[in-house]
Amino acid sequence: MARAPSVWFHYEDYFPGDIIHQSILVPKDGVTLDTYYCCMQWNTGGEGGGYCGIQDHPRGKAFIYSVWDPIKSNIPIKPAFTGMWTETANFGSEGTGFKSMNFAIGWQPDRWYTLVSRMWNYGSHTYFGFWVHDETDKQWTHVITMDFPVKSVLFNTNTGSFVEDWAGTGDNQRKALYRNGFKRRSDGTWFAFDSGKFDVVRGTGTLNHNNNFDGGSNQDHYYLVSGGTIQPSPGLGTTSKTFDVTTQKEPTENPIDFTITLATPKLVTWTVPASSTPQFKYTIFVGDHLVTMDIATQVRSHVVSGALVGNMVKVTIEDILGRVTTKTATVTDDQ
Structure with a gap:
């Protein structure tokens, strides 16, 4: 079997951050079985390293999110939240870690999907959340939140994207497009992935296709291609x-x-409708009294005490991208 070379973009976000965001599309002429179209990779070789993207897998069209085992702890990674139809398992081979895969969401060629990952402290651990937005159907899905047993982990290294042939189907072309890449700095400001460095990784397994690769940009998006008969662009x-x-x-x-x-x-x-940017944190006031404030992505109710009919309830929700919306309601009799 002859593999296609892996092709990469490395972005210029050389600073810590807590949210990464990017959209990916696989055109019809770029769909090839046994391909990992990685949207975002982070912290390579370091604490909290991982990656996420989509795969053309023998079992179907999968969304995948993986994190390598911690360096500073022997406690295993566990799911803090598992979305509907999301499968979880440990993985080996290139290091060990914990992965999630979701085949039920599915992805289709020629559609843009936005992938978002956010890290946050919860107790003495770091949580890794992963969401997918189908830009055509306008639907968000919370795929997984992982409980990582090390505190204060961030997206510390620069983010990368790649297209990989993992099983030797290099005779066929594979291609991915990337746009709207961003990372949020620790101070809350955003950095755009508006500059990317192309790279190609070749080895003994790719000899038959060492010159079958390409990559570049076209106005608002990057593209990566490998395998088949594709040839590098001039220069x-x-x-x-x-x-x-x-x-x-x-x-x-x-x-x-x-x-x-x-x-x-x-x-x-x-x-919260599925078409809305998903919930991250909620805060509830009754009048001027703070009732609760918690990071809880799936909670949609909270018990209150001491509220009187006619009091004003204020609910503020922060979404996964850090924006807040506040709404109010008047307490009514529960009879």
């Missing part, structure tokens, strides 16, 4: 070359939308 060669794209300065998704569905002296409930 690309095998040495690193930097490409630029035109992009926004920060993510453009609308802030979270939600509805308070119940406000009684005992309970407050709310709903």
Whole structure:
């Protein structure tokens, strides 16, 4: 079996951050079995290293999110939240770690999907959350949140994207497009992936296809191609070359939308539609009294005490991209 060479873009975000965001599309002429279209890789070789993306897998069209085992702890990674139809397992081969795969969401050629990962402290651990946005159907899915047993891990190294043939189907072309890449700095400001360095990785297993690769940019997106009969664009060669794209300065998704569905002296409930940017953190006030504040992505209700009919309830929700929306309701009798 002859593998296609792996092709990469490395972005210029050489600083710590807590959110990474990028969109990916696989065109029809780039779909090939046994391909990993990695959207974002981070912390390579360091604490909290991992990657996420989509795969054309023998079992179907998968979304995948993987984190390598901790360096500073012997405690295993565990799921803190597992989305519907998401499968989890330990992995080996290139290091050991914990992975999640979701085949039920599915992905289709010629569609853009936005992938978002956010890290946050929870107790003495770091949580890694992963969400997928189907830009065509306007639906968000919370795929997994992993409980990583080391505190204060961030996306410390620069982010990368790659296209990889893992099983030797290099006679066929594979291709991916990337746009709207961003990383949020620790101070809350955003950095756009508007400059990327192309690289190609070749070895003994890719000899038959060592010159079948390409990469570059086209206005608002990058592209990576390998395998088949594709040839490098003039001047690309095998040495690193930097490409630029035109992009926004920060993510453009609308802030979270939600509805308070119940406000009684005992309970407050709310709903977040699947089309909305997902919930990250919620805060509830009754009048000027803080009732609760918690990072809880799936919670949609909270028990209250001491609220009186006629009091004002204020619910503030922060979404996974750090924007907040506040809504109010009047406490009514629960009878």
